[in-house]
Amino acid sequence: MLEPDPNREYVDPSRGNAERHGAWLPIATATALVLAIGALLWAFLLQQRLTDTEEKLMVAEQGSTAINRRLEEADARLRANSAMVDQQMTAAQQRQQELAQRAAALAAQQKSDATRLEASQADTSKQLGAVKGEVSSVKTEVATTKTDVAATRTDLADTKQILQRTIGDAGVMSGLIAKNHDELEVLKHRGDRSYYEFTLHKNAPPTLLSTVKLQLKKTNEKKGRYTLMVSSDDRNIEKKDKTVLEPVQFYSGKNPQLFEVMVNSISKDVVGGYLSVPKGE
Structure with a gap:
């Protein structure tokens, strides 16, 4: 077994560890402080970003609300215009029906007038035929009036040509x-x-x-x-x-x-x- 050297200085191992720990403590403290400051700064920046994001979302929601309101107004105007168009189409169809009815009534009136005119002309022809028969009979029975009747018939024919x-x-x-x-x-x-x-x-x-x-x-x-x-x-x-x-x-x-x-x-x-x-x- 070796004997300790009385001339050699004794060094306590635990003292060396304490000295080493004492040297690293300021560094660790500074590092922790830097990390804490960094964490606070990061938290502040993150909070600021969250605030900006919330404001942007609020603006976007307001814009979306305005767009929805405009869409609703446009839809209301579209429905109103559609109703007006429907009313105008209904009125146009009614007008068309009225015109068709009036045209049919006029056509029926014209047909009735034409029938009445044909009947009147037929009656006139019959009356003229009867008159001619009577004139012929008078001419046969009364010889002295032949010249007058002939002259009257000539005048009547001339007058008929003038009538229009x-x-x-x-x-x-x-x-x-x-x-x-x-x-x-x-x-x-x-x-x-x-x-x-x-x-x-x-x-x-x-x-x-x-x-x-x-x-x-x-x-x-x-x-x-x-x-x-x-x-x-x-x-x-x-x-x-x-x-x-x-x-x-x-x-x-x-x-x-x-x-x-x-x-x-x-x-x-x-x-x-x-x-x-x-x-x-």
């Missing part, structure tokens, strides 16, 4: 038109309608003819135009700016039939002509 037909202001084919008193007498002898001659003065009281009252409101001799007020079936009808020899037509009576006013002469504040009405009116 035209479309009236109601869109209906008029009867034969008499341009003067003599031609009107021929029409009267046909017997298919009744004729009432008149002379109307401007602003004079209404003139009663059959069941109709006529009153002259205005004349234009230069242009051959006049304005007439027709009173029929408790209705007043203004026939404005009509021309000479233009059939002025209207319907009257319990079972409405075609009436015609024919002005064949015009002068300053005065017109002359006749009213043509169906038999029995």
Whole structure:
């Protein structure tokens, strides 16, 4: 066993460890302090980022709310516009149906007028045939009147060539038109309608003819135009700016039939002509 050297200094091992620990303590403390400061700084930065993120989310939510509100407003406007379009389409369809009904009614009226005209023409032909038969019989029985009858028939044929037909202001084919008193007498002898001659003065009281009252409101001799007020079936009808020899037509009576006013002469504040009405009116 070795003996300790009395000349050698003794070193305590535990003292060396204490010295070493004492040297590392400041370093560890500084390191811990740095780490703590870093952790606090990181926590502060993280909190700041969280705050920024929350603000951005809040702004985004507000923007989303505004967008949703705009979308709702746009949807409401779209629904309102759609409802308006539906109403307009419904109104257009109703208007189309009304026009179709009016067209059908006009077509039926035209067909009825055409049928009535054909019947009137047929009656006129029968009446003319009857008159011709009677004239032939008279010619055979009375020899002394042959020349007069022949002359009368010639005049009647000439007058028929002068008489004309035209479309009236109601869109209906008029009867034969008499341009003067003599031609009107021929029409009267046909017997298919009744004729009432008149002379109307401007602003004079209404003139009663059959069941109709006529009153002259205005004349234009230069242009051959006049304005007439027709009173029929408790209705007043203004026939404005009509021309000479233009059939002025209207319907009257319990079972409405075609009436015609024919002005064949015009002068300053005065017109002359006749009213043509169906038999029995």
